[in-house]
Amino acid sequence: MTERQNREARPVRPARKVGAAAKRATSDRGLPDGAQRAAGRNATGPGETRPGDARPSGADQRVATFGRMAKEPVGRLGAGAGAGTGSNAGTGAKAGGIAIADLRARFRAAVGQKQGWVRHWQECYEFALPQRNGASEQPGASGGVSGGEKKFDRVFDATAPDAVEQLAASLMAEITPPSGGWFAFEPGGNVADADRDILTARLARAASILQGHFDRSNFAVEMHQAFLDLVTAGTACLRLEADDFLSPSAFRFGAVPLRELAFEERSDGRMDAVFRKLSLTRDEIARQWPEARLPDRDRDEGQSPRRYAVVEAVLPDPGISGGYQLCVFFEDDGAVSGGSGGADGVLHRDRFEVSPYIAFRWMKAPGEVYGRSPVMKALPDIKTANKVVELVLKNASIAVTGIWQADDDGVLNPEAIRLVPGSIIPKAVGSAGLTPLDAPGRFDVSDLVLSDLRDRIRRCLLADRLGQSDQPGMTATEVLERASENARLLGATYGRLQAELLYPLIRRAIHILVRRGELPDMPLDGDVVQLRHSAPLAQLPKRVQAGQAMDWLSRIATLGPEALGEVDMPHMVRWLADQFGVPDHLLRPVLPPVEPSVEPMVEMAVMEDAP
Template sequence: MAPSAPLPTVGTGLGDDDGVAPLLRRYRAAQTRRQRWEGTWRDCYAFALPSRESAVDGAAPGTVRGDRLFDGTAPDAVDQLAASLLAQLTPPWSRWFDLTAGADLTEDERARMAPTLSHAAERLQAQFAASNFAVEVHQAYLDLVTLGTACLAFEEAPPGEPSAFRFAAVPMGDVALDEGPGGHLDTVFRRIRLPLSQVRARWPDAMLPSDLERRAADEPDLDVAVLECVVPDGRGYAHTVLLAGTGGAAALADAGAPLGTPTVLAAGRFGVSPFLCFRWTKAPGEAYGRSPVMKALPDIKTANAVVELVLKNASIAVTGIWQADDDGVLNPAAVRLVPGSIIPKAVGSSGLTPLRAAADFDVSHLVLEDLRRRIRTALLVDRLGPPDGPAMTATEVVHRAADTARVLGASYGRLQSELLAPLVRRGLAILRRRGEVPPVRLDGRLVDLVHAGPLAQQQRMSDAQTTLTWINAVLGLGEAGARVVDAEGAARWLARTLGVPDAALRPVPPQDPAGGPADGP
């Protein structure tokens, strides 16, 4: 991961950098806080996303998963909610953001900046489309829905790659997070195991210990543990890469293991954090987020237990439970219940008779349907998924969109702040450093970010509908009401609200010093 500033000279021990010891203490504290969540995370993965279970417990790839799962309602709902988030927030087939001039600029300045900002947005969108963003952010959405917290690594790709961006959904078992001074989840410690060849490729200036170099000569596939630390420091984000000492390459794998003397592989600074950590919702005093799966976990576990009981009852109903008199003739061990079999019995004995079930189990279906409905409601399947009924009218579409915005308002606002805005800011920083876009900085005053995803468009459609209703009502008042409406200003506002490209609008005529439009040639 290439930092945005040149790397200083790397060291080979704890004494080379006085900031390493406090950094390790902070990592230990963050790791300890994360361990309190691991039990809940395992339950969420086991019952709602068993394919990602190894992200927490570190199981080997390809191991059997989902052996505790009997009901598939929750995994299906998690997949649908993650897919809906991808389609509503960052659809890969359309532009989900735009760059506009800020509120501090005049109309003339906005008109002059519009082509530059439009070009920068197009370049940024093209880089997102050419990268693996859609694949990795969908994996991050799965973690977000299941665990309430997700982490997406946003790296700069080497020159010559199809895209300047490279993404990776970071498993929550590999990171320990903490909130920074601003309340954002921007203090990140990522523990990864890499072959020594990849360590040399990622940090070519790193000075490795001599005994580790000798081991690598004998073991070409030697893996080592690396700890990446990204901590906000007021001027950006300090980036430090540590390697565990020789003879303890796996020391970072256990929070309680001694670290020994770590080697500083690299140190630098990012203007924008390369790790995007975002949450669904959070409780006061907690750094990690809480998910819809956590809210529905009691119902998910109950539905799973009910289905298990239904399957056991079905097994009994199919195979039956049998009883027999101890008549000295019938040997239960020799009985085979197959067509054409002859079962001997003594004279006067009732022989082999079925044992009637204790109760009727049909009530389980009523309980199960109610549990599944509550699970789907908690995971917003009925709000974000496709409607089950016939085609909706225009009024029903508007009401459904308003209901969706109301339900997702808080979570969507958090995702705008913790995912979408940092994502665009980080992408602009990489392209600006490569010289592909002008020095555009999102500050909200000169350059502003406009969210253009389907969910944001639904809210803007509601705002536009309110304005059009007012205009129609005012125009119905006659000439006096019509004089109140600035038709051109209203048209330009509607264009900005609905995301109409600037190329479709006529440029604003320049103003003369007296305040009126300048005369044409």
């Protein structure tokens, strides 16, 4: 049985490959688009209902138009992983895509627009997150000499680094908790009521499969790194690639540092045009793009492998079909010369159906492409507190070791003095000898200034707002008020992250699993299937409403049993269960109402008519 027949016949993941076959990428480029969609629709098991089957028969054709299957292979290793077979690599200047001259011009323009931010990012990383300096060009940034150097030499106050890590951890726990359960699928508004129960069960199974791949991947590690970049620089980028079949998960994530990236923003505000600059050797290029035309020269005069500046561009396809064009090329058009080198420097051309790059921002100023972070707002206080602590430490060293003064009496020799216990210091008659100099600094004033600065830093970075919301000693009302305050503080940021992070992330993940045949084609259009965010931060408004309802119920109870009798308790309990996210299987099933039988009514009517 061929691999294509195996994918169409089996609803689960294809059989694991072994040996060299596990490293080869698979592709559906030999199949027409209709066959690819059919393979995706047939990926359900026997007796399993697809999301499209739950709709009226007249809508099935419309559902099929939403589910275009991906055209990139699965399991491709390297920076270009997830793209197609690369049959158009290096074939001319145009090659059915954007001209290479236009690509280089757009790349230079994007890099020029980014230069105004680099110095600002460097300061933010230097004082708030020095261990992950994602903005500066350092030797180990792109595969060069490995790092390991000290990063805290200029940091004297750790308030900002600690607050940044706390805020990133809070975002991770509130938006994408590692424990899972931060998303769910629900039937859309155009699904018939009779089909909702079946579709709900199938969507719950799809969400469970998707969550399992997230749990088995490196999502938690890389997502936390991306949140650190978001809090520090205001802009972060996550790359989601399809892993090979030998891996426990179909996903492979990577938090891409800002030093490698340059973005373009569309007129509608989407930041999905990505340029990524890499530094690769000839062997690395050959491994990642085997069909690429390689440079002839491999080593410099020092016999070290020569590194080439390679740009990976993922840009929206201006054509009618949509998707994204992938083009990998040398930054310098003269990098390739000689027998096997192409004249345009293109290494690889292909396309994505869904972009693997997910760029998101904390907040955005009008007319700017990149986002602004809370660290940028607190940067003046961070730098001031750092300087105050530096001066306090210098003053403390003077207070501990002391500064001494001596009269030049011709007897005391400062170079021969040893300040050790039991030492004898000679001095002339009438001379004051060696006397300590009083330190001019006042520690109480510096402590007051430093305390105020640290409070403002924590307030700007929300370190004192997003802490534990159910601390011991807090009443239920205080917990709800704390939750309401968190929702108010992060409301605008969470709305932006929903649009720029969560929805593209789930869409890309579903696309990969549909491509592998593990999920049916699921259009997240809100018509057939809608995505519901069920993260703790998304549940805060519901919990606030539930708290208000419970407060109202307690007030009603004081009016007596007649007032409580006006409350529909079964519906109240089920509504509270939904607000608090209680699973449905913990509640008793609702039995349908029993309709009165017709025969007893007829008998009663006959008896009444009888004489």
